[in-house]
Structure formats: structure tokens, C-alpha cells
Amino acid sequence: MDALLLELETFPLPRRFAVMARVLTILAATLGACALAVVAVLIFRRDALPFYVLSEQTYGRFWPHLPVMAAHILGGSAALFLGPLQFWERLRRTRPGLHRAVGYGYLCGVALGAASAFYMSFHLELTRTVGFAVGLFCLAVCWTGTAMLSWWAIRGRNVALHRQLMAQNYALTLSFVVTRWLFDAPIAFVQDMGPMRYITMGWVGWVMPFALTGFYMQLRGARRL
DSSP, X not given: OHHHHHHHHHSOHHHHHHHHHHHHHHHHHHHXXXXXXXXXXXXXXXXXXXXXXXXXXXXXXXXXXXXXXXXXXXXXXXXXXXXXXXXXXHHHHHOHHHHHHHHHHHHHHHHHHHHHHHHHHTOHHHHOSHHHHHHHHHHHHHHHHHHHHHHHHHHTTOHHHHHHHHXXXXXXXXXXXXXXXXXXXXXXXXXXXXXXXXXXXXXXXXXXXXXXXXXXXXXXXXXXX
């Protein structure tokens, strides 16, 4: 950031506008990431943390499937909180061993969360509707697929592809946060959807961040060519 501000002071006016745009972009990204982190923690505290109390009262209709549901909560939580460390540039550069260890922990969390999601998608007493079950199954396929491909990419030393796939994979991890935020958002057309609201938000909650992240990564790669 200091280097960008120095550029802003020393370069001519056209270049200053370009540097200013970069500074504003970084600030916007930082503020957006902080806001997302706050929302993620609040939603986790409300919708996931209570399930760490293993009781029939807590799990309700999910109680007969306790091992699967607990695995889903545990794996998703691990992926949710380990994921941001994978994008920490300083950690990658100065502590590569720790970066790899965190990455393997993240992939284990995804594997656990995705495997339980596959199970849930085949039990309508958990998903309630076929539409939501199909959406959950497709989410699990994409979540597993991008995780496996990202591991394969880094094994082949393809760092650029690994980063893109990890970004898309974490976007799918955040579907837990996005879906619940959409349910809570005071948006008129969402609240008026009736029975279709549950199914639609279940799809939009993961398709939208997945597609937008892929589009952003492709655009970012094209700008570097």
C-alpha cells in the first residue's frame, strides 16, 4: 500500500489516476473481505455453532442422522476458517510448509463436508424437497471436483490453475454463508417466493458465488496477458 501511495505522488497525472484506481480497488477488496468475515462469523455462530452441542433437542429431526450431520458441521467449519489462510500471500511465501499443512487440513474439511452432503442429498427427510436435494448433490460434485483438481494442479506445479480452483472451491465453501444471508436479506422478491424460496435460494447460494469467482479469475488472468 505504501508503495502505491509513493507512486501516486511521483508519477504524472494520467499514471496517478491508474494508481489511485489500484489503491481504491485494494481498499474496496479489503473492506469487502472484512465485511464478509464478520457476516460469516455471525452466521456461523447462529446457525452452526449450536450444533456442536450433541443432543436430540439441538438436532431435532436431524438426530437419527447424527454422525453424518456432525461430520458435515465439523468439515464445513474447518473449511470455512482454514480457507482464508490459503490466500494469505505472506504465509505462502515465508512458511510454505505451514501453507501446505493448512491446505491439507482444508481439503480434509472439504472431503468430510462434501461426503456428508452427498449422503444428505439422497435422504429427503433431511433436504425436504427433490429440488433442494438435487442442488445439494450438484454443490457436492463441484465442491469435490474443484478440490481434487486444485490438488492435482499444485502437484503438477501449475500454481496459477491451483489458485483459480482454490478460489472457486472456497466460493463453494462460502455457500453456507451466502445461502443463509439470502434467506435473511430483506429483498421483496425473495420473501414473496413462497414454497419455491427454499429451493431457489439453495441453488442461487452456491451457483452465484461459484460463477462470479470463476468470471473474476478469468478476467484477472486475461488482464495479465
